Amino acid sequence: MPAQSAQQPVLEVRGIRKEFPGVVALDGVDFRLFPGEVHALMGENGAGKSTLIKVLTGVHPSDGGEVVLDGRPVRIAGPLQAQLAGISTVYQEVNLCPNLSVAENILIGREPRRFGLVHWSELRRRAAESVADLDLDIDVSAPLDSYSTAVQQLVAIVRAVEVSAKVLILDEPTSSLDREEVRQLFAVMRRLRDQGVAILFVSHFLDQVYEICDRMTVLLGGRLEGEYLTGELRQVDLVARMIGGEPSDPGEPSDSARREPAEGADAPPFLRADGLARSGAIEPYDLTIRSGEVVGLAGLLGSGRTEAARLLFGADHSTRGSVRIEGAEVSLRTPRTAISHGIAFCPEDRKTEGLIGELTVRENIVLALQAARGWTRPLSGTRQDEIALHWIRALGIRPGNPEALVRNLSGGNQQKVLLARWLITDPKLLILDEPTRGIDVGAKAEIQKLVADLAGDGMSVLFISAELEEVLRLCHRVGVLRDRRLVAELPNDGSLTPESIMATIASGAQS
Template sequence: MTDSRPVLTMTGISKSFPGVRALHNVDFRLLPGEVHALMGENGAGKSTLIKVLTGVYGIDEGTVTLDGEQVAFNGPMQAAAAGVSTVYQEVNLCPNLSVAENIFIGREPRRLGAIPWGEVRRRARQLLARLDLDIDVTAPVGSFSLAVQQMVAIARAIDVQARVLILDEPTSSLDAGEVAQLFRIMRQLRDEGIAILFVTHFLDQVYGIADRITVLRNGALVGEYPIAELPQLALVEKMIGKELDVLELMEEHPRQSVTATEGGSPLVQVSQLGRRGSVAPFSLTINAGEVVGLAGLLGSGRTEVARLLFGADRADRGEVRVDGARTGLRNPVQAIEQGIGFCSENRRAEGIIADLSVRENMILAMQAARGWLRPIPRRRQDELVDRYIKALSIRPANPEMPVRNLSGGNQQKVLLARWLITEPRLLILDEPTRGIDIGAKAEIQKLVVQLSDGGMAVLFISAELEEVLRLSHRIVVMRDRQLVAQLDNDDTVDADRVMQTIASGTEREEASR
């Protein structure tokens, strides 16, 4: 569409980390007034390319030119000053500072050496108004939802007279309405001539907004394509570089094992479990070998249910039975003793211990359950860790690497391994596939099916309805922090019906029969 000269060109970029070649001879160009999707699996090098571009990492080889001039930024601040702004996947704001302060931090307007706070607030309000956001700019950023925080981060980015705006998975924590709002803003900015580099794992979104696509695989460039010339299936093939056997396998599988529920015995039964201000009392039974999907909008109470079942938050009413016997789930230790595992949706804050190695992260839950006086023998550790690195194809396959050096999808797999090692009877997975590429996603979905076939109960939480429908024997629908329906996932249930239930909240268990 646009035939103008590229605003940004990266040529022959290579970047290595100890033990990993993250990028190898990658070319990339960005035209003004386009939305350019950067696609690839986890660990394909998307994030690294962005960090190399903005100067977070140095470049081993290759050149970057901005408007025909060669540049080498020494950090995001310098990049932003030159017009290349970034909004990262995980919102990088200071939660304790106000919205206005966050927007202007590091480049506050000065008058006689002092900061004119009135002007700061006024300009912050203007910027947010451009994004159709009407919030109190003096309130701390941490008091707003992730979606609003994301908007604030974008407001901060576009204020810097950006010519290039990089959005690294901006939508992974947004609900559909917020995504639409974000897209409207992206189109508006694009029409103003800003070049937008967009990274996401949602294929629909790519086809909803992008003009061109660049695909990376294993740190190398696969190609650059206009959106019209690359149908969805072809894109997926280019990203994972192999036939779609895994995905097709998944497609054949759906709901075949529903019958397994018939023989399943109740594993966990909760009645009227609730917590004031968090989730209304709900009753739920999870059988052995059953996958229970938890559907609902962002903020509908999905995560809160999971946290109560794991004892991460303490319930203030209700009763829990495991194997028919009354028990308390007052803290994670008790839940783990009952054979429950929990992968939080918030990988970075509640999942990985960034400092520790892959091995240590994997054995952590098992070690905690044994107590520190009974260390797991090193040979046993290595055995377990090797097995799960292979089984989950964790890359790089180096157990002693600090887990922070792994890509998001691989960190997620490490967390899965942490719980699988404890051989739980109920595994609670809160958004296990969020921010993960399609290959890893299929692997995790396949794993869930395998685990339930092996008799493990899984509570599967996801914002992606399709995924919930595909994996679950039963679907629990949350709405406004209430459990509004439980649907057996038979032929009568499809995305529309679940959607309607989410929307209306009227469908009842009895009605589904």
């Protein structure tokens, strides 16, 4: 049920301000959240969504402005205070303890006690009850790390709900869930909303936002752009407000960004994998990638997309099969040999596997180039600045300050830094693993266009994405994975649709 403006907001933020070194993340933002509504927080990367959430949950202290909860100004000093005040958060990355049992993860900090000791049977009973309440089937006494990320995410939500929160903040909760899990989550969200919980939902999936949300607040560049009823704002207008452009700009190019391979479909293959496999990770697969061709890998989470790509980069050892590059058989034992053959790999988890947050944008960009030159031939400072500025401009990295720390950048801009690092080394094959995951529409379109341009210039691209529309827009051919097996390779000749790919995933048909 939509919020009534006559009601008093359960949470109100007035003129909040937050600065990081070199970046003003929030500049006088106002925001209201009513009980019994699902409210979307929208904005591009760097608009200040994550920062606002971290201020609300006490992770970052604000530099100005006030937070009013239930009509009373509150000072949220830390995550515990936030929870005690009734604000619970589920973050994009699962923030639970993998070594503890599911039951403990749900209740730790609020364990039922008897004679001052943890009452274990009661703890398990209550945890099992909370899990059952949400229609989930999880063994609460198993350790958390025996479950997939998606299930861990659901456990995090169970935990947040168990606190009996007045305000539940969900920061990109759906980015690692499959459709069925999203459906389950939405059912839970609706139930909680009807109980009067105020839910703040952050997602980059516009369809999901329109499906579940009653109202939305749009941030632009750290400022409040506006507050809207979902029913009264068309998607096109929303995107325009998020990127601050004209309403006519649809954000995502509706037509195909894909171009014909530069040398035609019968160009010589740049890379050919024959029966490449790693036991326990990916079944034997054959894959050919031609110069100037974009090959997509589609499949559900955990279907082996990343595992297949890691073999091509030498990040994991293959246990059988062979790889030929430009006709010659090569042994890709380490990433170093792969790099020397002109292969670049942007991993899915850019925070832990790709970028070094403590270094500046400039340092991160020149890292791979410096490594390729060897440490005996250092790049001069001015040359580094030139390179960094060139790529900051070419890819539109914001803020455009080469000395900003990477960890202070938003997700999309971090992704661009990672791309820049590999592009300087002028790779022949670029492997992109979920390059647009968790980044906003504007940056997504920019990255897609970039990929199409690079392929147009003759670079081969292996493009892994969970978003089928995106795969179809960019790729010349699509490999479909299911249960760690490459089950089909479909030419994207115009007849391919998201539905037909999904049907292939579902049926697992051999081509």
